[in-house]
Amino acid sequence: MAVLSLVAAAKVKAVASQMTPILGDLFRGLRKPLSSVGPFFLQMNAVFHSSIQDGIRHYYDDLDFKNILDYVQQKFSCCGGDEFSDWHVNPYHSCNGSGPLACGVPYTCCVRKAPGEVINTLCGYRTLNQERLELVNTIHVRGCLHAVSFWFKDNFESTLAIVCSLLLPQVKIHFVI
Numbered sequence: 162m163a164v165l166s167l168v169a170a171a172k173v174k175a176v177a178s179q180m181t182p183i184l185g186d187l188f189r190g191l192r193k194p195l196s197s198v199g200p201f202f203l204q205m206n207a208v209f210h211s212s213i214q215d216g217i218r219h220y221y222d223d224l225d226f227k228n229i230l231d232y233v234q235q236k237f238s239c240c241g242g243d244e245f246s247d248w249h250v251n252p253y254h255s256c257n258g259s260g261p262l263a264c265g266v267p268y269t270c271c272v273r274k275a276p277g278e279v280i281n282t283l284c285g286y287r288t289l290n291q292e293r294l295e296l297v298n299t300i301h302v303r304g305c306l307h308a309v310s311f312w313f314k315d316n317f318e319s320t321l322a323i324v325c326s327l328l329l330p331q332v333k334i335h336f337v338i
Contacts, residue, residue: 209306213242218250220267231269234301237308240270244304245296249289256289264289270300 216226234240241247248254248266256264266285273280285300293302313320 206306210242213306214247214250217241217247218252220251221253230305231267233305233309234267234269237305237312238272238301239303239305239308240266240301241304242306244293245270245300245302246289247304254289261286263287266300272298272301 216223216230220227220230245266248270249256252258253260253262254265254267258264261283264287265283266288268280268282268284271281271284288296288300296302
């Protein structure tokens with residue numbers, strides 16, 4: 162038994178020594194700064210960011226976007242686009258505004274302590290002028306762009322299948338016409 166474990170250990174060590182340079186290159190590639198990932202990724206990120214900012218600005222004017230963003234904020238435990246402070250662009254939530262929503266975030270950004278508890282619709286009251294660390298137990302401080310991006314990365318196979326299923330009919334129709 163001891164001989165088998167020594168042989169297995171030697172094989173693992175040999176494979177690990179062959180894989181180390183490959184894995185090293187892979188992990189070095191993952192740690193690249195955002196500016197080196199390519200112009201397409203940067204452009205796509207800028208488009209998403211500006212779309213979310215515009216949606217937040219018109220949050221109460223566009224009911225469809227409001228419902229989608231509320232769902233995303235609750236489902237992914239996030240708030241705003243890049244972070245919770247994105248809500249300052251909305252005239253109702255701006256710290257310059259007056260009213261109960263001024264300098265706050267929507268209730269869909271709030272941290273729920275227990276499932277099924279009664280929602281405090283003013284839990285985000287006066288949160289935009291506070292520091293991130295003070296708000297961790299009150300509202301979600303992570304932005305939804307990051308939360309959704311992590312979800313897509315964690316569910317890469319599913320995401321790829323969905324994208325292919327959406328693109329395949331488009332390609333087929335394109336060639337038929």
